[in-house]
Amino acid sequence: MPPETDTDTGTAAGRRPGRGKVSPQPDGFYAPPAADGPSGPVVEFFGEDGRRAVYSFEQLPCPGLHAVLAAAWAQRVGPAGGLRTRGAADGSWSGVVRLLRWLGELGRPPRTLGALTLSHLRRYDQHRRMTTQGPAVVQEMHQVRALLKEVEPPEVLRPPVREYLEQPARLYDRWHVEQERPQVPGYSDREFAAIMAAARGDVAAIRRRHRAARDLVERFRAAPEGLDEPVRSRAAALARTLETGEVPLVHTTLAGGGRVADMRAWREAAGEVFLTTQDIVPLLVLGVGLSGRNTETLKELSCQHRFLEGRAVAVNLLKRRRGKSRSRETIHWETGTDGSRLRTPGGWFLLLHELAAAGRVFSGSRRVWSIWAAHHPAGPSEGLAARRAAHGHIDPFENRLGRQLDLFKWAARHGLTADDPADGNGGGAAGGARPLVLTLGRLKKTVEVRTARAVGGHLPSASRTNTPNVSFLHYLRSDPRIRDWAEQVLTEALEDAEGSVRAFRGRVLAGSAAEEAEHDPQAAAAALGTTPGTLAAARAGDLDTLMAACLDFEHSPHSGGGPCDVSFLTCLRCPNALVAEHHLPALFALLNQLQADLDARDVDDWVGRHGVTWLIVTRLILPKFTAAQRELARARAPQSLPTDFLDGFKEPS
Incomplete structure (x- = not known):
């Protein structure tokens, strides 16, 4: 019999190499025989x-x-x-x-x-x-x-x-x-709102029934004598189910006196304390709509995570098609308060983690997902033996990601309808007769479009889940609400400006970098190429210009190495600049002023003056902050910036 193998290290159990020692390697080249x-x-x-x-x-x-x-x-x-x-x-x-x-x-x-x-x-x-x-x-x-x-x-x-x-x-x-097929646009605002409301309602119902069952079990364990007999019997049954993972088969009595298994009642009984197959669709729909992530990425979510100061959760993602070196990343999702957990991606993850926790005890799933999927013991079914061993608990995506999801039935059950195709603004459904065709890929595209609009303009660079080219070609280009602007302004007028954007050397203190600056200023300062004292002064606002902090005002690369004497707009192109969260209100005010200036100028003239600045803010700065941070900053943006700001300050006459 071969030695037991550790699934994480691949080494034989009990033979782990020590730190600094080389793992045992087979001779020659390896190929699966x-x-x-x-x-x-x-x-x-x-x-x-x-x-x-x-x-x-x-x-x-x-x-x-x-x-x-x-x-x-x-x-x-x-x-x-x-x-x-x-x-x-x-x-x-x-x-x-x-x-x-x-x-x-x-x-x-x-x-x-x-x-x-x-x-x-x-x-x-x-x-x-x-x-x-x-x-x-x-x-x-x-x-x-x-x-x-x-x-x-x-x-x-x-x-x-x-x-x-x-x-x-x-x-x-x-x-x-x-023969490339035309891309299908995202859902309208009305369609998206209806989809999210239906998913949020279903997930809220799942949360209510799970928490009600757990509360009843806790009352039973604390003081069973305080419950009436019917309630006490039900609580005892729920407690046994949670402890053993076994859901007793429910029978119904026929008119002739016989008894048959009631599969629907059996699933409903399991659904009181465990997730079931029927719960996957609303949870996935809500997850895609809140996070904008691919469905396959959400299916692969690990149950391991870190809760950050009650405001965000650090989650490990597996991103397909990026190559081995970039297939994994850690992302920080805002969680919101307890009352808004169903409206933030971090809150969705924490709720999914909570709802599947009882099932993971028995399925052993390393992913966050776990459902009860038992079938009638007498009926043949793929994987029945494995489900019996785990009392019906499985990771629904353990064997393959392509699990069948009946999105059409779910949408029909909620009465979701499509807009009239002639109504480009999504003003309403055509008589409510045409059912909505729900696909999770199209839902993700909708989130991409909404994110692009939320960061100050219809730019594919606003995407946080794909490269700008992929975001534009596959998510933004075909959407009627942004196509005209994106094709005319981005692909033509801003084409020359993009080369300058790639040379952006400023630093952004957001996400994991901001977290590190809070807990390990020494390491954060080293990563940013500055000193802990300078970083602390920048975070306190002592080094602020108008929309960034200047880490070295006395040595400007734009002033021959001496004190800086150029326009504040140049800050965004300067390697001495550091943008933190408290600079966001000024950046949104800048975008508002740039938009107003665009209305008064020819597009080519505007791009020549401000195209690089616009792209830096919308492509390289704003997407690094969370949606909650951006929305708060947008609300706090000042109404105006200093006079003549866009053209730089002038010498007094």
């Missing part, structure tokens, strides 16, 4: 997301291709391969299966991989296009090409096939580009 099964090779997969899978070539046609393809597949899903999550591996594997089955249906299928021709691949491409949308075929063929590139030795493949694999992928993506 393609083991032989009863009817063909199998490859085991261990994903970076903690999910496992076994991919078997058994029962697939063209057995002469299996051994070489299995070795190539092992490289694709190995530590150096490009498929590092269960979802990515499953998606690519489905393409491999379809290709082999199609080859097996040919009159003369290839007996070895050397018999695979370029004609085979081109015919398969055309076959898939006849039944599948072009973008999906492009992605599938990309995965097929990536697999064949891993074949060793490459000489196994025919020269025309090898040449095909070496050609730039963009030559084969042209069809996808030409």
Whole structure:
């Protein structure tokens, strides 16, 4: 029997290397082996997301291709391969299966991989296009090409096939580009408000029933004699359920005297103290609407977190498609007060953590999610044995992220309706007859648009969850409420200014940096390239100019190294500048004044004067602060700034 392995370190239990010692390494290069099964090779997969899978070539046609393809597949899903999550591996594997089955249906299928021709691949491409949308075929063929590139030795493949694999992928993506489907805009303000109200109402109901059940159990444990008999019996049953995790099966009596399991009543009984399958949709909808994060990111949330001074929560996020070096980040979400927890992303997380806590005791989930999902013991169901062992408690996203969510049924149950497509302003539904089509991707897009509008302008740079290019191309560009402004001003008039924005060298004291300055001024000052005394003076406002703090007024890079004598607007481009939360009101006043100046000038003239400043504030400064900080600062923004501020101060006449 192999030694027990620690899932965090990968070392054998009891054999952890000490600090400063090198972990034991196997000799040579590692690659997951393609083991032989009863009817063909199998490859085991261990994903970076903690999910496992076994991919078997058994029962697939063209057995002469299996051994070489299995070795190539092992490289694709190995530590150096490009498929590092269960979802990515499953998606690519489905393409491999379809290709082999199609080859097996040919009159003369290839007996070895050397018999695979370029004609085979081109015919398969055309076959898939006849039944599948072009973008999906492009992605599938990309995965097929990536697999064949891993074949060793490459000489196994025919020269025309090898040449095909070496050609730039963009030559084969042209069809996808030409046939790109138009992007769907985000929801209108009315639609978004209705979606969030429905989700918030459902989540509030979940919270009420859980807290009511726990309060009853606490009263029972403290003084059972003070409860009436029916209430005491119910409280005792709830206490046993919380202690054991077992939800007794509920039966109903038939007219003839027989008894059958009442599945609905069983789920309702479990839902008094545990989350159930029906609770996932409203919780996810509310989470996406409050945080603006991808659904897959919210599904991967760890239960580990830090509560910061009763105002924010530090949460670890796993962001797909960013690459291994940037796939994880810690974000700080404001929590609000207890009465506003359902209106802040941090409050949503803390509530989800609370609601799933009882279930995590039995499911052992490392993520924040845990639901009760037991089925009737007599009915066959995938994973039934595992659910029985945990009394029905599971991490709903443990095996895969793509759990089926019936968003349409949830939206219909709440009577959500879509706006009249002719009503670009979202003025109301067309007779209330057209049901709303709810997708979480479109909901995220709506949050991106609302965030862009909230930070002083319709700029894709306002996005805090994507790069500016991704935010603009996939979330903002197609929205009718910002398209005209964004396309005309951002992509044309501000194009030249963006190069200067990238040279921004100022410092922003927000998020984790502000927290560090509070608890470890020495480390924070070192990270900012200044001294603890200077940092303390800047935080106290003693070094303030008009909209930033100047960390070295006597040595300005804009004044030949001497005392600074340039306009306050230059502060935002100066490496001596430090922007903290108390500067935000002045920055919003600046944006208001810049907007007023835009109304009085030609766009090109305005961009030449103030485009860089506008982009620095909206792209690089405001998004670093939380929504709560920005809203408070907006309310405190002064009505005006000093005279002639925009053009700089002038010498007295």
